[in-house]
Amino acid sequence: FYDNASFGPADCSGTGGGGPGGGELTINGDIETGDTTGWDFFPNDGTFAATMAQNNGGLWSGNLVASVPGGGGPPSFPVIKQANIGVGSVQPNSSCDISFDLFGSVSGAGGVFFAEFFSELSGGGTSSSVLLGGGPLFPSGTWTNYAFNTPTGNDVSGGVTLQLKADCGANPGCTVDAYIDNVSVICP
Numbered sequence: 001f002y003d004n005a006s007f008g009p010a011d012c013s014g015t016g017g018g019g020p021g022g023g024e025l026t027i028n029g030d031i032e033t034g035d036t037t038g039w040d041f042f043p044n045d046g047t048f049a050a051t052m053a054q055n056n057g058g059l060w061s062g063n064l065v066a067s068v069p070g071g072g073g074p075p076s077f078p079v080i081k082q083a084n085i086g087v088g089s090v091q092p093n094s095s096c097d098i099s100f101d102l103f104g105s106v107s108g109a110g111g112v113f114f115a116e117f118f119s120e121l122s123g124g125g126t127s128s129s130v131l132l133g134g135g136p137l138f139p140s141g142t143w144t145n146y147a148f149n150t151p152t153g154n155d156v157s158g159g160v161t162l163q164l165k166a167d168c169g170a171n172p173g174c175t176v177d178a179y180i181d182n183v184s185v186i187c188p
Contacts, residue, residue: 023186024184024185024186025082025086025090026038026082026085026183026185027039027085029082029100029183029184029185030058030060030181030182030183031050031060031062031180032059032060033050033060034059035050036048036049036050038082039080039081039082040080040081040082041078042078042080044076044078045068045073045074045075045078046064046065046076046166047063047065048062048063048065048078048080049062049063050062050063053179054103054179054181056103056143056181057182058181060181061101061103062080062179062180062181063177063178063179064078064080064164064165064166064176064178064179064180065078065175065176065177065178066078066166066168066174066176067168067174067176067177068108068168068169068171068172068174069172070172070173072170073172074170075169075170076166076168076169076170076174077165077166077168079163079165080165080180081161081162082161082162082183083120083159083161083163084158084159084160084161085159085160085161085162085185086156086159086160086185087122087157087158088159089187090156090159090160090187091156091187092119092127092153092155093154094152094187094188095151095152096151096160096185097147097149097186098117098148098162098185099145099146099147099148099184100115100146100181100182100183100184101144101146101181101182102137102146102179103139103140103142103143103144103178103179104139104140104141104176104177104179105139105140105141105177106174106175106176106177107175108172108174109171109173110169110171110174111166111171112137112138113136113137113139113165113166113167113176113178114131114163114164114165115131115132115133115137115146115148115162116129116130116131116132116163116164116165117129117130117132117148117150117160118130118160118161118163119152119153119154119156120156120157120158120160120161121155121158123158127153127154127155127156128151128152128153132148133146133148139177139178139179145182152187160185162183162185164180
């Protein structure tokens with residue numbers, strides 16, 4: 001005799017329809033593993049590390065830094081991603097709740113912070129990309145929560161991606177020192 005048997009990935013909703021039900025998609029969105037597990041990092045002459053220097057609850061946050069020396073240097077625009085999350089569970093033409101906490105500073109000319117959300121195609125490419133907030137965000141000396149409800153594209157066969165970027169371009173003397181915490185992507 002068998003009772004309450006289920007087959008499928010962990011956290012499967014058991015309601016049919018192929019794949020787990022809605023829920024948190026990020027891995028280590030609060031950086032509480034004390035490292036950058038779950039995050040893809042593209043340095044582009046910047047840095048990303050887990051740190052205890054700042055946090056918004058818990059012990060850890062992620063520190064994403066773009067910096068160009070005062071005398072000039074290569075462009076600095078590091079990128080971190082929760083890439084291709086929710087494959088098989090995120091539905092096309094639905095909505096996702098995305099939120100994160102941001103703290104830090106921008107000094108010098110030209111520094112900005114961007115948050116972007118992509119609906120990914122399997123095999124590469126996107127069916128939708130959204131610049132969250134409609135433009136650049138600016139970290140400040142106060143923890144600020146950013147929350148967005150964003151639609152997915154008509155094809156999410158490659159899941160969804162949340163991308164965060166600190167960007168100084170090639171502006172001499174620019175620094176974006178951003179702390180990120182409590183990152184969440186929920187696609188019911």
